[in-house]
Amino acid sequence: MAASEQTVHVSPDNSVLTTIKSPALLTKEVLAGLVVALALIPEAIAFSLIAGVDPIVGLYSSFIMAMAIAFLGGRPAMITAATGAIAIFMALSVPTVGDEGKLPESLPEFFIPNVPLTIETLSIIAPFALAMALVGLLESLLTAKLVDDITDTHSRKTRESLGQCGANILSGFFGGMGGCAMIGQTMINVKASGARTRISTLIAGLFLLILILSLGDFVAMIPMAALVAVMIMVSVATFNWHSVLLSTLKRMPKSETFVMATTVVVVVFTHNLAIGVIVGVITAMIMLVRRVAHFADLTRTVVEEEGKAVANYKVTGELFFASSNDLYSQFSYTVDPKNVVIDMSESHIWDASAIAALDSILTKYESQGKSVEIIGLNETSTILQDRLSGQLGEGH
Numbered sequence: 001m002a003a004s005e006q007t008v009h010v011s012p013d014n015s016v017l018t019t020i021k022s023p024a025l026l027t028k029e030v031l032a033g034l035v036v037a038l039a040l041i042p043e044a045i046a047f048s049l050i051a052g053v054d055p056i057v058g059l060y061s062s063f064i065m066a067m068a069i070a071f072l073g074g075r076p077a078m079i080t081a082a083t084g085a086i087a088i089f090m091a092l093s094v095p096t097v098g099d100e101g102k103l104p105e106s107l108p109e110f111f112i113p114n115v116p117l118t119i120e121t122l123s124i125i126a127p128f129a130l131a132m133a134l135v136g137l138l139e140s141l142l143t144a145k146l147v148d149d150i151t152d153t154h155s156r157k158t159r160e161s162l163g164q165c166g167a168n169i170l171s172g173f174f175g176g177m178g179g180c181a182m183i184g185q186t187m188i189n190v191k192a193s194g195a196r197t198r199i200s201t202l203i204a205g206l207f208l209l210i211l212i213l214s215l216g217d218f219v220a221m222i223p224m225a226a227l228v229a230v231m232i233m234v235s236v237a238t239f240n241w242h243s244v245l246l247s248t249l250k251r252m253p254k255s256e257t258f259v260m261a262t263t264v265v266v267v268v269f270t271h272n273l274a275i276g277v278i279v280g281v282i283t284a285m286i287m288l289v290r291r292v293a294h295f296a297d298l299t300r301t302v303v304e305e306e307g308k309a310v311a312n313y314k315v316t317g318e319l320f321f322a323s324s325n326d327l328y329s330q331f332s333y334t335v336d337p338k339n340v341v342i343d344m345s346e347s348h349i350w351d352a353s354a355i356a357a358l359d360s361i362l363t364k365y366e367s368q369g370k371s372v373e374i375i376g377l378n379e380t381s382t383i384l385q386d387r388l389s390g391q392l393g394e395g396h
Contacts, residue, residue, distance in 0.1 A: 016076075016197050032193030033203025036079055039185050040066070040208050041222075059212050060108045061176030065167040066205030070198045072163035075144040075155035077195045079185040079204060080167055108174040131274030136180030138277055140164050143181035147190055184235065255287035289322045296323040296347070298330040302337065309337035320350035324357035331361060338370050345376030355388040 019025040044058035069080040115121055144155050168178050189195045189204070242248055249257055262283045267276030296317035303310055311332070319327060342361075349355060358374065365372045377385060 016199060019197050019199055026199070028193070029195050029197055029199040030203050032189050032195035032200040034207050035193050036185050036189045036200065036204040037207035037211060039188050040079075040182075040204065041211070043182070043185070057175065057177055059208070060174060061171045061179055063205050063209045063212075064108065064171045064174050064176055065179045066201055066208065068167040068170050069163050070202035070205065072166045073160055073198070073201070075147055075160050075181075076153075076198050077151070077186070077190050077200055078140075078143055078147055078155075078160075079182045079189050079201060080140070080164065080179060108176070110173055111175065113172065131272070132178045135274050135277055136164060136168070136178065137161060139183065140181035143183050143186050146183065147186060150190055151196060255291065259284045259287060292318060292320075292322065296327055298327065300332065305339075308339055310339045310341060311336040312341050312343065314343045314345075315347040317347055318350060319347055319354035319357070321353035324353045327354075328357045328360055331364070333364050333368060336365075336370065340365055340370055340372045342372060342374045343376045344374060344381065345378075347381075348378060349381035349384055352388055355385055358385070359389055 019029055040062050041059070044062040045055045065080050069078070073080065140160060141157055144157060144160050148155055164180060171177065171179065185204075189200050193200070259280055263276045263280030266279045267273055270276065296315065296319055299314045299316070301312045303312060313331065315327065317323065349358075362372050362374075
């Protein structure tokens, strides 16, 4: 594990112990938790309705996950709950929270899900679990990185991932749904309220439970339209509007704009965020490979050494499957003198395709009776070449 993942660099003033000892800091954390608890209600209920379950499921899940992540997570002050979408309901009559389902009146009960542990069950659940894990992990890590930037601290992303896993498992054992970090509520907690420790996350879960158990009748009277308005404002405050300005897009690399547009289009047409994320990642990988493929460069000079003409080639850049064809085609096989030196001191070999390309270059020169010397390989590239050179067949 990297050194940056072994320690969370939190200043003494932002530690849990210091916060507990300071009435001013503790008050800030408690108030931040209360504000976040209020902001959790609309999204938890909205996501419950989208998922087709009773609001009690989303509310219980939010309480359990917020409490669990306060202890298990790697990013202090980040909010995790049952979420994933914003629901906007339009109707002639104005429904209230209570119209959408009965709110809980007691604590959730622990139970083991009664499902057969068979391959058939796994084949049904696995695709949904994989999609949820992909989207949830991505959003959680992005949120953690955002909080890192705002607070000028570093969090342990590996612990955060494991914490999200544990919180989701606990939610399932109490009959809840899946969830992940919440960008909107985290921004309310960290940026608007100034929270910096796990106390605010813990308090948010506790306050949410108190609100739905002791003030459930009042929560049930809240119009859904009011919750929609709250979530719209959270979305407006969360979105980086500068990123979609025409002036910004003109300065952005076209490949990045294409990846963003592709992801949005796929999500809109498939109504599936997981598919959009997968397509976006694949598109980004293709764009990256396409750009890096042309980074390898070759310069040629012919000099006299000990009365013999020598063609010196200097290879610069990263050599892998996408750039190997360009490398192979840039040598002047027929016009080069009998002696050729290939300097690899400013390049790096990444995969077997690059080794195969070098083998093909050597074979091409040898077929014309010319000798080739490869110099300057770094240690990693040398090990890879010694292991694979001559073992990959003819050509590349």
